[in-house]
Amino acid sequence: MHRFRPDRLDPLHVNTVQSSTFGRYQRAVEGFEFFLLRNDAAPSSAAELDEWLVLYRREASLTRSQFEVALAGIQFFAPSLRGHLPLSKKVIKGLAIEYPSKHAFPMLSSSAKFIATKMAAEGEHRLAVCLLLQQATGLRPSEMLGLREHDVLRPSDLVPRYVLRLGTCVGTKVGREQTTFFDPEQDPMLAMLLFRLLRSTPEQSSLAACGYDHYRRVLARLSALLGVHYSPHSCRAGFATEAILRGDAPQLVQRRGRWASEASFLVYIDVATALQVEAEFRSRALDTAIATAGRDLMAFFPKGCFSGRADGPPRHRADRRRFG
DNA sequence: ACTCTAGAGATTGCAACCGT
DNA sequence: ACGGTTGCAATCTCTAGAGT
Numbered sequence: 408m409h410r411f412r413p414d415r416l417d418p419l420h421v422n423t424v425q426s427s428t429f430g431r432y433q434r435a436v437e438g439f440e441f442f443l444l445r446n447d448a449a450p451s452s453a454a455e456l457d458e459w460l461v462l463y464r465r466e467a468s469l470t471r472s473q474f475e476v477a478l479a480g481i482q483f484f485a486p487s488l489r490g491h492l493p494l495s496k497k498v499i500k501g502l503a504i505e506y507p508s509k510h511a512f513p514m515l516s517s518s519a520k521f522i523a524t525k526m527a528a529e530g531e532h533r534l535a536v537c538l539l540l541q542q543a544t545g546l547r548p549s550e551m552l553g554l555r556e557h558d559v560l561r562p563s564d565l566v567p568r569y570v571l572r573l574g575t576c577v578g579t580k581v582g583r584e585q586t587t588f589f590d591p592e593q594d595p596m597l598a599m600l601l602f603r604l605l606r607s608t609p610e611q612s613s614l615a616a617c618g619y620d621h622y623r624r625v626l627a628r629l630s631a632l633l634g635v636h637y638s639p640h641s642c643r644a645g646f647a648t649e650a651i652l653r654g655d656a657p658q659l660v661q662r663r664g665r666w667a668s669e670a671s672f673l674v675y676i677d678v679a680t681a682l683q684v685e686a687e688f689r690s691r692a693l694d695t696a697i698a699t700a701g702r703d704l705m706a707f708f709p710k711g712c713f714s715g716r717a718d719g720p721p722r723h724r725a726d727r728r729r730f731g
Numbered sequence: 732a733c734t735c736t737a738g739a740g741a742t743t744g745c746a747a748c749c750g751t
Numbered sequence: 752a753c754g755g756t757t758g759c760a761a762t763c764t765c766t767a768g769a770g771t
Contacts, residue, residue, distance in 0.1 A: 434760095473761080479738065548742080621755095623743075639742075640764085
């Protein structure tokens with residue numbers, strides 16, 4: 408049969424992608440090869456291969472992402488096919504219309520405060536403050552979870568704001584160190600909480616003291632109380648949306664949130680959904696609970712709550728391990 | 732200058748696994 | 752049995768660089 412994939416690739420060719428990506432391509436392409444084999448097909452030109460690809464997509468009912476990987480994989484193994492598979496490209500466009508990507512649901516600061524009080528009530532005081540900080544500064548989830556005590560520089564005479572150094576341990580999206588700021592005047596209550604959190608965190612230790620998975624699950628459970636589904640990205644989306652709602656200049660918000668391209672920044676702004684959710688909260692009388700949470704926030708963070716031996720429910724196994 | 736795309740990396744979903 | 756953990760696959764995000 409016709410083989411579009413060479414028996415052996417140059418190691419330098421393989422080097423251009425990560426091994427995980429390479430494995431993904433390999434699996435996706437094998438699926439297509441198996442399909443050709445089963446159908447006794449031996450496409451002899453790019454155009455023919457293109458037609459078989461489209462057929463394969465339908466027969467195997469591949470999703471948009473799966474088909475995208477298959478196509479990228481084929482083009483990886485046979486770069487000469489690049490630009491010669493127009494039918495498949497069209498199908499991907501069609502799939503993108505049928506299955507649009509889902510974007511993070513924006514979490515405005517009022518809802519963030521509500522969620523934070525619920526987290527605190529469960530003994531997740533650290534995570535609660537980190538959530539508020541993430542919402543106020545628009546951090547990516549991994550950046551927030553990666554923050555360590557020495558990454559946060561306290562306000563000084565020189566710089567009257569908190570300076571957050573991102574990606575000094577784990578890489579940020581762009582792969583080099585970045586900085587963002589938190590102005591205490593922006594939210595004095597949060598500034599006070601952050602101050603206390605930093606004071607009770609040992610040097611070099613993580614502020615959130617939990618992993619991504621834990622964060623995600625806690626958030627999913629608590630956001631159900633509001634009848635919405637927030638994800639760790641929601642704070643970042645909420646940061647952008649709220650700033651735009653407030654009337655901040657889009658360029659300023661984009662710079663503060665460290666979006667390099669305007670296109671990806673715009674994806675995060677979801678004013679319509681945010682307003683719709685607010686209206687929904689009001690109609691279900693949740694708005695009073697949310698407002699109360701915002702007012703009484705500090706009461707949920709009693710003295711000593713950030714230390715391991717805080718009052719409240721017993722720590723989970725994972726927490727014990729985290730603190731060594 | 733502006734738009735589009737590939738693909739690397741981040742996030743999420745799922746289920747097997749593990750310790751209690 | 753059950754809740755938490757882990758690992759893998761699926762899916763989404765976002766940038767660099769190509770194309771126009």
